[in-house]
Amino acid sequence: MVCKVALFFFFAMQAISAQLDISFMRFYKNDKDFISDVRLLATGRFNQSHLQVFYDLNKNPLIKEWVDSSGDVINREILQYNENKKLIRKYYTGIDQQIDSVKYFGENEPWSIEFRKALKENSHDYFQNQQTLFKLNASSQFEFMEFRTVQGNIYGKIEFIYNHIGFLVGEAWKALPENIIVRKYVYSVDILTGKKEIREFNQSSEQISYVVLSQPSADSLYKTPPPRFGNNLDEISILLEDIENKNLRIPFDVFIPKTDYDLMVLTNGDSLMVEGAILRQQHVLFNIAGEKPQLTIPKSRVKSITSKYGEPIYP
Known part of the structure; x- marks a missing residue:
């Protein structure tokens, strides 16, 4: 936070x-x-x-x-x-x-766009070519954001509030020059459990949204029970597999680099397309792409193994 x-x-x-x-x-x-x-x-x-x-x-x-x-x-x-x-x-x-x-x-700066949504609909300010100032404090954290019209009039400000250990605990969105709080956020963090709570309040100090973010346990991130080998250890691969296999729709443009198989590069410069790589203490078990027999190769002969999603498996 x-x-x-x-x-x-x-x-x-x-x-x-x-x-x-x-x-x-x-x-x-x-x-x-x-x-x-x-x-x-x-x-x-x-x-x-x-x-x-x-x-x-x-x-x-x-x-x-x-x-x-x-x-x-x-x-x-x-x-x-x-x-x-x-x-x-x-x-x-x-x-x-x-x-x-x-x-x-410019009026297309994202924070200014979101701030103007919180203003009254009858606001007659001219926002084309407006300016957004991001100011940092001595700890290199956001201190405030300030929004000005092209005429130089300050029409809004977002102030960031931190506690004594530097965690962000709140935001106050103020419409200027009236100095009216049009939106307020309150954050709380439980360091022991990793749970984060976000509360949003409107101009009348009424809570209009409440979100709780919690970090799942490590075991819940994996589909395969221990022991896990190869790229089964990487939850990113599991998520990408879900996206592909379940044909999930993502609400934004994303490019997922992918090949059909993992890539094994040997110390002599040769490369192999493999699948099911399992790392042992002294050797690697794997299958050549499209073939059933499981092969073994000493780790000393393997330079690197990269998953089909571009993630390093070895070393």
Whole structure:
């Protein structure tokens, strides 16, 4: 239940940085001069705070850095565009160069869509090109989300509430500027049993939904009784088998990689399509695909065995 997102934002920034195609840079005295394109001479930036901006070939700003009089970067802003060169995100970093907030542009941002469902139907705000700000706290958890119209008016906010050990225990969805709670969630976690409870309340503080999530025992995840061998140990394979054999309908697009048999790769580079692989202490029992006789091969001659769903069986 802990919203650890720093790692996600780290990889996101790494991916963005890898795609940056910086062509040139310019210097400005402050953000106001940047907007007005009143540039600062390169020699005028020494021993004074300034703003340096990196551009691509199309003169789109990619990175904005606020530099103090000592020449140290104290804040950084990374801008991301879509294939049509429209600004879609801004990533903000602090003095520690870690991302502390992200701003999304556009009315299709999922959290803003869900928040607007909780607003009154007679709301007349203009949401096209709206902005969503995700703010992290010192523990790299979501602190709040803030929603602004294109005019800059804040129309909503989601605040996240944590207990003393860092577990998420609640959410408060507030309509602004009225500061009215339009939706509230309360979470509780039993660490010993793994049971999680989710309660949802409406604007009148009436409970409108209640969900209990519990973790099943390990034995209930398997269809075959002990001892289990080979890929029978992997509950993912069992679930995928159910989806295929029972022709279950999945309410979203999903690609399940699958071959007809497991793949055994030998240390000499040869590969075999096998089924029913059973791992013993010193050897592997298996059947060649489509053949009945069970064969044996020393583990020292086996480099790897991969299930037909792409899951590693050995090593």
